[in-house]
Amino acid sequence: xxxxxFRILIAAAGLWLSSRIVPGVWVDGWTTLLIAxxxxxxxxxxxxxxxxxxxxxxxxxxxxxxxxxxxxxxxxLVAWMLGGHxxxxxxxxxxxxxxxxGVVSWGGHILMGDDRxxxx
Numbered sequence: 001x002x003x004x005x006f007r008i009l010i011a012a013a014g015l016w017l018s019s020r021i022v023p024g025v026w027v028d029g030w031t032t033l034l035i036a037x038x039x040x041x042x043x044x045x046x047x048x049x050x051x052x053x054x055x056x057x058x059x060x061x062x063x064x065x066x067x068x069x070x071x072x073x074x075x076x077l078v079a080w081m082l083g084g085h086x087x088x089x090x091x092x093x094x095x096x097x098x099x100x101x102g103v104v105s106w107g108g109h110i111l112m113g114d115d116r117x118x119x120x
Contacts, residue, residue, distance in 0.1 A: 010108030024093030
């Protein structure tokens with residue numbers, strides 16, 4: 001449960017940093033960031049695998065770069081689900097937000113450590 005909450009906080013931190021440095025990304029406040037972090041986790045667990053499988057040929061042709069568009073689409077979906085409380089204006093802003101959020105998530109997962117060692 002603690003790891004789940006930490007993942008939500010990491011995603012919220014990534015979205016917060018995106019809203020601060022990426023022009024075209026705007027988030028209403030901390031409550032919205034926490035909800036967006038939770039929704040991003042759900043969307044990445046449920047929707048993203050389906051979209052990734054469906055777009056696999058395009059991802060293969062672009063040598064994986066299309067995954068940035070898929071990640072931007074997931075952030076855009078979360079923004080759409082939150083109504084006017086989070087906004088992403090354009091594909092480029094979404095891709096930049098996906099990069100920033102991905103780097104922050106990567107750093108957070110390094111801080112959390114490898115959970116496979118804990119399961120053994």
